[in-house]
Amino acid sequence: MTNQIKRAVSLYSYQEEYFLKKMSLEDCIAAAAATGATGIEIVGEQSVPGCPKIPSEAFIEQWFGWMDKYKVTPVAHDMFLDYNKKKGHYWSDEEAVASFKKDILFAKALGFKIIRVIVNTTPQIIEKVLPFAEDHDIKLGIEVHAPWNINSAWMLRHWEVMERTGTKHFGFIPDMGGFTQRLPRVQVERMIRNGADPEIAKYVCEQHEKGVMAEYTVYEVSKMSNRRIDMAVAELSRHTPFVNPLSLVPHIDRIIHIHGKCLEMLEDYTEYSIPYNEVVAVLQKHGYNGYIATEYEGNRHIQDIYEVDSVEQVRRHQEMLKNLGCGISDFGFEPM
Amino acid sequence: MYEKYMIVPERAKKTEKGFEIGARLPYYRGVSLSMVEEIEVSLDGETLPQSDVAITVHGNTYNLEQRENETDDRWEMGEVATLSVAKAGDLSAGEHTIGLKINLRIGYMPFPSIRVFEKKVNF
Numbered sequence: 001m002t003n004q005i006k007r008a009v010s011l012y013s014y015q016e017e018y019f020l021k022k023m024s025l026e027d028c029i030a031a032a033a034a035t036g037a038t039g040i041e042i043v044g045e046q047s048v049p050g051c052p053k054i055p056s057e058a059f060i061e062q063w064f065g066w067m068d069k070y071k072v073t074p075v076a077h078d079m080f081l082d083y084n085k086k087k088g089h090y091w092s093d094e095e096a097v098a099s100f101k102k103d104i105l106f107a108k109a110l111g112f113k114i115i116r117v118i119v120n121t122t123p124q125i126i127e128k129v130l131p132f133a134e135d136h137d138i139k140l141g142i143e144v145h146a147p148w149n150i151n152s153a154w155m156l157r158h159w160e161v162m163e164r165t166g167t168k169h170f171g172f173i174p175d176m177g178g179f180t181q182r183l184p185r186v187q188v189e190r191m192i193r194n195g196a197d198p199e200i201a202k203y204v205c206e207q208h209e210k211g212v213m214a215e216y217t218v219y220e221v222s223k224m225s226n227r228r229i230d231m232a233v234a235e236l237s238r239h240t241p242f243v244n245p246l247s248l249v250p251h252i253d254r255i256i257h258i259h260g261k262c263l264e265m266l267e268d269y270t271e272y273s274i275p276y277n278e279v280v281a282v283l284q285k286h287g288y289n290g291y292i293a294t295e296y297e298g299n300r301h302i303q304d305i306y307e308v309d310s311v312e313q314v315r316r317h318q319e320m321l322k323n324l325g326c327g328i329s330d331f332g333f334e335p336m
Numbered sequence: 337m338y339e340k341y342m343i344v345p346e347r348a349k350k351t352e353k354g355f356e357i358g359a360r361l362p363y364y365r366g367v368s369l370s371m372v373e374e375i376e377v378s379l380d381g382e383t384l385p386q387s388d389v390a391i392t393v394h395g396n397t398y399n400l401e402q403r404e405n406e407t408d409d410r411w412e413m414g415e416v417a418t419l420s421v422a423k424a425g426d427l428s429a430g431e432h433t434i435g436l437k438i439n440l441r442i443g444y445m446p447f448p449s450i451r452v453f454e455k456k457v458n459f
Binding site: 012015019045049051080082083084086087118119120304 | 340360414
C-alpha cells in the first residue's frame with residue numbers, strides 16, 4: 001500500500017509570532033516549508049490585510065514568488081461569514097452570498113483550491129453559492145469542528161446538500177480537535193491559573209478519559225461547586241469531545257481537507273490529547289488522499305506565562321505526520 | 337486570547353484633551369471596526385464613557401458612532417491602534433493603572449467575545 005496523504009501547514013499556527021510581528025508572512029511560509037510540508041493554508045483575514053478584497057497585483061506576484069521560492073502550493077483559505085457585522089442587522093441570505101463570493105474570488109486570486117467554510121454557514125447559503133464556486137473551480141468544505149462531529153444534526157443537513165446536488169465542489173473538513181481523548185493539559189492548567197479548583201479539574205479529566213458522557217460530568221460538578229470557572233472546566237469535556245475516528249469512514253469520499261489541530265506537541269512527537277496514530281490509520285486504510293494541515297492552537301492557553309514557540313510545535317506535528325507515513329514522497333519515495 | 341498584549345504602554349501619552357494609549361485587537365484575525373462592540377477604558381479604577389474613546393487605525397480616526405457604522409475599514413491582526421480618550425482635568429505625570437475591555441461581535445460564536453486586561457502605564 002502506498003500512502004497518498006499530503007502534508008500542509010496552516011499559517012494560523014504561527015499566529016503568536018505573526019501577531020507580535022516577530023515573523024512576517026514570508027517567515028511563516030519559510031517555516032512551514034522547512035518542515036517538509038508542501039501545502040500552505042491561511043486564514044485570509046489574518047495573513048492578508050484587507051481580505052477578502054482582492055490583493056494588489058504586486059502582492060499577488062510576491063505571493064506566487066514565495067510559493068516558487070519555498071516550493072510550496074496554496075491549498076486552502078479559511079473564510080468567515082460575519083452575519084452580524086453591522087450592529088442590530090442580521091444578514092439576509094443574499095448579503096451572506098455576496099460576502100461568500102468575495103472569499104471565492106480572493107481564494108482564486110491567490111491560487112487556493114479549497115475554502116474552509118466556517119461552521120455557522122447554513123446549508124441554504126452553501127447551496128446558493130455552489131454554482132459560483134463550481135464556475136471558479138473552488139471546493140467548499142464545511143468545517144467539522146468540535147463540539148460538532150461528522151454525524152451531528154447540523155452536518156447531516158450539509159450532507160443532504162452534497163447528496164442532492166451531487167456536486168464535486170462541496171464536502172467536509174474535519175478538525176482533529178474532534179478526537180480529543182484526553183482534555184488538553186495546557187487548557188486545563190490555564191483554567192486552574194484562572195482560579196479553577198485543581199481537584200475538580202482532575203475529576204473532569206478522569207471522567208473525560210474514561211469516556212463518560214459530558215452531561216453527566218457537568219451535572220456532577222454542578223453539585224460540587226457553584227463557581228463559574230469550575231463549570232467551565234466541566235463544560236470543556238462537552239466542548240472538546242472524543243468521537244470514534246471510524247465515524248469518518250462512511251464520509252471518506254466527501255472529506256476534501258483536514259485540519260490537523262494540535263494544542264501541545266510533546267518531545268516524543270505525539271499530541272497530548274489527540275491519538276493521531278489511530279485517526280491517521282483510519283484515514284489511510286480507507287484511502288483519504290488529501291492534505292492534513294497542521295493547525296497549532298496552543299498559544300492562547302500558555303501565552304499568559306510562557307514563551308510560545310509555534311515553529312517548534314509545528315515542526316513536531318509535521319514530524320509526527322511523517323512518522324505516521326504522511327507526505328513521505330517528499331523524501332525520495334515515489335508512490336506506486 | 338491575547339489579553340496581555342492588548343494594552344501597548346509604549347504608545348501611551350498625555351494629550352491636550354486627555355490621553356492616548358496603544359491597543360491591539362485581542363483576536364486571531366482582523367475584523368471590520370463595526371464588529372468591535374465595546375471599547376471600555378478605565379483610569380485608576382474609574383470606568384470612562386465609551387463615547388469619549390476614539391480609535392485610529394492606519395491613520396483613520398473613528399468616534400464611537402462612526403466606528404459602529406464602519407463595515408469596510410478594518411482593525412488588522414496585530415495592528416497597534418491608537419485609543420484617544422477625552423478626560424477633563426490634567427492627568428498627573430507618572431504611573432497610572434489603565435484597564436481595557438474589548439468586546440467583539442463574532443458571528444460564529446454563540447456568546448460575546450470579551451477580553452479584559454490591566455496594566456501600569458507611565459504618562
